[in-house]
Amino acid sequence: MILDKHPFITQRPGPVVLCILDGVGYSDHTEGDAYKAAHTPNLDWLHTNCQNRPLNAHGTHVGLPSDADMGNSEVGHNAIGGGRIVAQGAKLVNTALSTGALFEGEIWRKLSGNVREKSSTLHFIGLFSDGGVHSHLDHLKAMVEQARKEGIKSIRFHILLDGRDVSETSALDYVLPFEDYLTSLNAEGVSAKIASGGGRMTITMDRYGAEWDMVERGWNTHVHGEGRQFASAEEAIKTFREEDGFIDQYLPAFVVAENGQPVGRICSGDSVIFYNFRGDRSIEISQAFEDDEFPNFDRGDRPDVEYSGMMEYDGDDHIPKQYLVAPPAIDQPMCEFLSANGVGQLAISETQKYGHVTFFFNGNRSGKFDDKVEDFIEIPSDVGGYDLRPWMKAVEITDYLVPAICENRQPFVRVNYANGDMVGHTGNFNAARMAVEVVDVQVGRLMAAVKKANGVLLVTSDHGNCDEMFEFDKKGEVKRGENGKAKAKTSHTLNKVPFIVYDPASRNEFSLSEVQDAGLSHIAGTVFNLLGFQAPDVFNRTLLEKK
Ligand SMILES: O=C(O)[C@H](O)COP(=O)(O)O
Ligand SMILES: [Mn+2]
Ligand SMILES: [Mn+2]
Structure with a gap:
């Protein structure tokens, strides 16, 4: 050297x-x-x-x-x-999905097998947009399709609304077509529902230990189903916009509930995939799921789940322990x-x-x-x-x-x-x-x-x-x-x-x-x-x- x-x-x-x-x-x-x-x-x-x-x-x-x-x-x-x-990550995940290598990998098979064996639920948590900076909805959809093909019967989504890598009030452009897609899955006998969510700058996606409270809010929302309840993500987004004019990245946390019960708490025996590929804002939530010693907030009862990130987010500290795609070398x-x-x-x-x-x-x-x-x-x-x-x-x-x-x-x-x-x-x-x-x-x-x-x-x-x-706009005029x-x-x-x-x-x-x-x-x-x-x-x- x-x-x-x-x-x-x-x-x-x-x-x-x-x-x-x-x-x-x-x-x-x-x-x-x-x-x-x-x-x-x-x-x-x-x-x-x-x-x-x-x-x-x-x-x-x-x-x-x-x-x-x-x-x-x-x-x-x-x-x-x-x-x-x-x-980079986005490209590596595209390739792993298009070649099918991701689904042939040990970790996908383990998480999918876990859910099938236990008749439990597969949860996806991640940034819900096609911004391509931290995540991409195409990746999520490819994994849901595969889960469907593999006969998984219960899937829940914990959606982090973007408006920071994409247009600032675009959440419904992603949520509404996705709900239509879920309707078609439900018609086939797969129980697939959005369970919780919130703006990416309000919950879950903190970085560099700047604001652990964000991760705590996300944890309580996704895992324990604690928070303000709505009948759907659409209702939550519309209500928060009307009440306080929130733009997507700052939308408060919400829980989707039926008859007062959260539709998708994360429970022991479930599998959880955090599908962001970029590391900085994925590390803290991964630690919350994985670490036995965890000084950052009180997690309450930590469910015993199979957890995987999309990638290895920190190659020195090996966070998370399980991941679907190897990071760029x-x-x-x-x-x-x-x-x-x-x-x-x-x-x-x-x-x-x-x-x-x-x-x-x-x-x-x-x-x-x-x-x-x-x-x-x-x-x-x-x-x-x-x-x-x-x-x-x-x-x-x-x-x-x-x-x-x-x-x-x-x-x-x-x-x-x-x-x-x-x-x-x-x-x-x-x-x-x-x-x-x-x-x-x-x-x-x-x-x-x-x-x-x-x-x-x-x-x-x-x-x-x-x-x-x-x-x-396309003509170069200010919208x-x-x-x-x-x-x-x-x-x-x-x-x-x-x-x-x-x-x-x-x-x-x-x-x-x-x-x-x-x-x-x-x-x-x-x-x-x-x-x-x-x-x-x-x-x-x-x-x-x-x-
Ligand atoms: O994480 C963020 O804040 C944005 O998605 C991207 O911003 P950065 O790439 O400049 O960190
Ligand atoms: Mn930058
Ligand atoms: Mn930036």
């Missing part, structure tokens, strides 16, 4: 700082673009005065099934830190080489993106490669309501970083500012514009520190989000509601993202390649070069060319 010196690029005296502005891309539209609307003197200066180019951050450029798939943090950080394109990411060569590294973000710059960046590994040379810093995030606090913890992150850069504590620094993404997901345009302005101030502070230290600052992003805060108000867009975008090289100690050694198809996976090779090394062969080509 020895790194070779670069033939013509020499390491600067100061650190290489890779700054990921989560969710900030370049949109072709102006209306609804919070990045364009924001006052960004520092980013403007960088664009005018430094070498820069857009990078692809979506679809096949980051290992997703097609170029219609928007990028996301997992695949984006995997591509940046891994420096290559690997087939991202061997030898950039930091493994840097650690093996004793190159010091600092990774920093706030809780909401902490795992992005550590776990995802290192190919879904939660540990460090070498404790002696790696520092991971987490600044605790506020809980919820990021449109109320669009500044999030950006200032605190930079407060930590400025002295670390000026003192050149580690040669390679990576930081993720969550604001463009987390505030972008709220659909609040004004808050998103403010989020970008906050981030711009931090970029200015990093520029000053990097200049002082004679280092290099790379500014990029993992995918777009706040660059499109409104939905557009408007009856009141004429623009329809908010809460999801990521397909847009390209910035890549800027601020190199105040420039020796005019290189220019930035203009190759059109370049994407996030070309950043790692570039970082190696700026640290004075040639990138090993496993990495995609660098973006730096000899002048």
Whole structure:
């Protein structure tokens, strides 16, 4: 793993700082673009005065099934830190389903066999949309079809409503056709019902230990059938919308009941499949089902079930113990080489993106490669309501970083500012514009520190989000509601993202390649070069060319 010196690029005296502005891309539209609307003197200066180019951050450029798939943090950080394109979870599950390998696997057979032997119930829990970021409804439907073919007679669904990777009030577009499908199953003698649910930002899908209460609410709803009762998911969604104007991701928890009894509590002897493939928001609920020692909340009577995730979510801690599809193998990411060569590294973000710059960046590994040379810093995030606090913890992150850069504590620094993404997901345009302005101030502070230290600052992003805060129709017009108000867009975008090289100690050694198809996976090779090394062969080509 020895790194070779670069033939013509020499390491600067100061650190290489890779700054990921989560969710900030370049949109072709102006209306609804919070990045364009924001006052960004520092980013403007960088664009005018430094070498820069857009990078692809979506679809096949980051290992997703097609170029219609928007990028996301997992695949984006995997591509940046891994420096290559690997087939990602969504694609691996598609293949495992289309070849039938998933159903031939030991775990599917075990869970299905368990239900048939005991005449118990098969439960599915997961994000209920076709967003393709954490899950896909096609995967769920393929598994239900197989369960039907295998003669399973009782199936229950615990649905996490999305509105964050898909349109913000689209829940019924998924629920109503699904209910029709369930009607056809019921007519065949399969008891198949939606049993519980709620918005994905209210229950079950917390990440990085930011808000365990969410998981507790989900547990009580799905497992114990505790919560406000409705005759159907449709009734719950409509009622919550009418009562409080909730958008999908924040819908409160609900339980579907008949004669006052929940239709689908999870009981001992049942099988449970958590069908999300992405790890960050799947780990905590998996621990709740699996761990004997569990300090995070009181689970009450924990049913003895066969539990499986769609994938292995954490390859270091082996969560969950049983899974249906093997996760993508991202061997030898950039930091493994840097650690093996004793190159010091600092990774920093706030809780909401902490795992992005550590776990995802290192190919879904939660540990460090070498404790002696790696520092991971987490600044605790506020809980919820990021449109109320669009500044999030950006200032605190930079407060930590400025002295670390000026003192050149580690040669390679990576930081993720969550604001463009987390505030972008709220659909609040004004808050998103403010989020970008906050981030711009931090970029200015990093520029000053990097200049002082004679280092290099790379500014990029993992995918777009706040660059499109409104939905557009096929003709490119903003979609408007009856009141004429623009329809908010809460999801990521397909847009390209910035890549800027601020190199105040420039020796005019290189220019930035203009190759059109370049994407996030070309950043790692570039970082190696700026640290004075040639990138090993496993990495995609660098973006730096000899002048
Ligand atoms: O989990 C989320 O918040 C969204 O589905 C995707 O956002 P991220 O990929 O930026 O984390
Ligand atoms: Mn992101
Ligand atoms: Mn996001």
